[in-house]
Amino acid sequence: MTPARAPRADAVRNRKKILAAAGEQITAHGPEVGMDEIAAAAGVAVGTLYRHFPTKTDLVAAVVAAYIARVADDAETALGRVEAGAHAVDELTAFLRRVVEASVTDRAVKAAAQTLGAEPGDRADEDRAGAAVAALIQVGQADGDIHPDVTVSDIYLLFSTAPTDQPPAARARWLALVTPGLTTRTREAGN
Amino acid sequence: MTPARAPRADAVRNRKKILAAAGEQITAHGPEVGMDEIAAAAGVAVGTLYRHFPTKTDLVAAVVAAYIARVADDAETALGRVEAGAHAVDELTAFLRRVVEASVTDRAVKAAAQTLGAEPGDRADEDRAGAAVAALIQVGQADGDIHPDVTVSDIYLLFSTAPTDQPPAARARWLALVTPGLTTRTREAGN
DNA sequence: ATAGATGGTGAACCACAGTTCATCTTATTC
DNA sequence: GAATAAGATGAACTGTGGTTCACCATCTAT
Structure with missing residues (x-):
């Protein structure tokens, strides 16, 4: 039930960066930080956030x-x-x-x-x-x-x-x- | 230093109604209740809210x-x-x-x-x-x-x-x- | 090296909530 | 009972922020 091919290397990398950035941004500026800011902090575009996490x-x-x-x-x-x-x-x-x-x-x-x-x-x-x-x-x-x-x-x-x-x-x-x-x-x- | 004429009777009445309604609505549905809802609950239009309170x-x-x-x-x-x-x-x-x-x-x-x-x-x-x-x-x-x-x-x-x-x-x-x-x-x- | 899918991009979209304002209503005053 | 100013109305405006999507880039398997 896991025939899906392994995730791409950069995808894994980005996921980590996003998670880290989200943590930092939220602790720094509160939960009301925009997705844009989190994305910027992670060095990624907003769309990438949504690829990994369907919603905020x-x-x-x-x-x-x-x-x-x-x-x-x-x-x-x-x-x-x-x-x-x-x-x-x-x-x-x-x-x-x-x-x-x-x-x-x-x-x-x-x-x-x-x-x-x-x-x-x-x-x-x-x-x-x-x-x-x-x-x-x-x-x-x-x-x-x-x-x-x-x-x-x-x-x-x-x-x-x-x-x-x-x-x-x-x-x-x-x-x-x-x-x-x-x-x-x-x-x-x-x- | 108070030459301003006394406030209109209905204005006073509305102010009370708004305050009461705001209290109820906020305690009932949390602080994220819209101004519209508070206004509705008070039986008043939104504009009236803003006449009495310049901001939420x-x-x-x-x-x-x-x-x-x-x-x-x-x-x-x-x-x-x-x-x-x-x-x-x-x-x-x-x-x-x-x-x-x-x-x-x-x-x-x-x-x-x-x-x-x-x-x-x-x-x-x-x-x-x-x-x-x-x-x-x-x-x-x-x-x-x-x-x-x-x-x-x-x-x-x-x-x-x-x-x-x-x-x-x-x-x-x-x-x-x-x-x-x-x-x-x-x-x-x-x- | 190449194909083809997986992942990334970001401008544009959309919904929502606070706020404004031109206009109408009503209380007060004479 | 006018005249007038204070107050009320609510449709429209605005800015913000989450979300989408058509298109481009990149990784991986062959």
């Missing part, structure tokens, strides 16, 4: 998928560290922080995803991330550091509400406000 | 201002209850919950405010709300219930990150996750 929504979806893949990688790495002996709570909060920090860059991606009807291009990556986070939580709960009723969807909930458009100080503060809800430790003064 | 951004700003005024009222009422003997923490969290709940209706307002360059039409209402919340926090801290380093901007930060587009259960859960960051009490199991 599809393009954004692809960018979002790439973002999710990155997050999944991050989560799995964190899990790896825990298996190597690191504390799960620490890794989880650090993961949270990292995602929130990174989302400054990727905030527009999120916005774009909502503006258009962003579809999960690759459910697989989403699952990967979920599994890793779940494992992280479980270990943390076994350690007695993470509150027993915390679930993966809690983490997603916090992700989706992260103040990506706020200055660094505010993001740090937000993290400080939110972590006590996840851990069993009493809130410490700070920041 | 101005109209949205007016709607946002009305929203802020409502929040300010709410905060002041809560403060009143505290002065009458209620616990400040409870009132603060209840206030938070109320705003989050209400924002289901008003979520689009927030979105609209960000989409366009929403300007604070009435700084006064903003200040009213801020003052009331500050008082609430202060009393709560004096009671020893609210963490000493909590500030008004923390509350604003939480507002701005409230999951307004999530189902009720998720919003409740969010509140449960976030409150421990404000209080001095240890997190209790729940939900």
Whole structure:
């Protein structure tokens, strides 16, 4: 069922360039960047964009998928560290922080995803991330550091509400406000 | 310095109708509702909208201002209850919950405010709300219930990150996750 | 080297939403 | 009840941005 001949070399190259450019442009100027601008940034004509992605929504979806893949990688790495002996709570909060920090860059991606009807291009990556986070939580709960009723969807909930458009100080503060809800430790003064 | 004759009666009436309709339409269908639709809902022609509000951004700003005024009222009422003997923490969290709940209706307002360059039409209402919340926090801290380093901007930060587009259960859960960051009490199991 | 399809180009197209304005209506004033 | 200014109307205009498509270029298999 795959008799189609292999895609042309330059087509593959262009696809990558487009994806990269789209990511950059969207994170830089928000989701309202025109297709023309993305095309220009990729060093390609608009038509080429449409050859690879039938619609702008599809393009954004692809960018979002790439973002999710990155997050999944991050989560799995964190899990790896825990298996190597690191504390799960620490890794989880650090993961949270990292995602929130990174989302400054990727905030527009999120916005774009909502503006258009962003579809999960690759459910697989989403699952990967979920599994890793779940494992992280479980270990943390076994350690007695993470509150027993915390679930993966809690983490997603916090992700989706992260103040990506706020200055660094505010993001740090937000993290400080939110972590006590996840851990069993009493809130410490700070920041 | 006010020699201008009083505005016509129907003009005043229309202004109200427009504001009301704009609020409804935006909360119902998001900030992307067309001016035509708002006009239709108000039982007026588009041109009338532009007579009262030179641009769509101005109209949205007016709607946002009305929203802020409502929040300010709410905060002041809560403060009143505290002065009458209620616990400040409870009132603060209840206030938070109320705003989050209400924002289901008003979520689009927030979105609209960000989409366009929403300007604070009435700084006064903003200040009213801020003052009331500050008082609430202060009393709560004096009671020893609210963490000493909590500030008004923390509350604003939480507002701005409230999951307004999530189902009720998720919003409740969010509140449960976030409150421990404000209080001095240890997190209790729940939900 | 050549054929033929795959991929690339970009000017033109189109739909949509905000905005304008010449004209008509209606409230207010004397 | 005129006269007049304030307000209302809505068809038409405009600019923007996604999308198309007829034509050209390039890669790959033979």
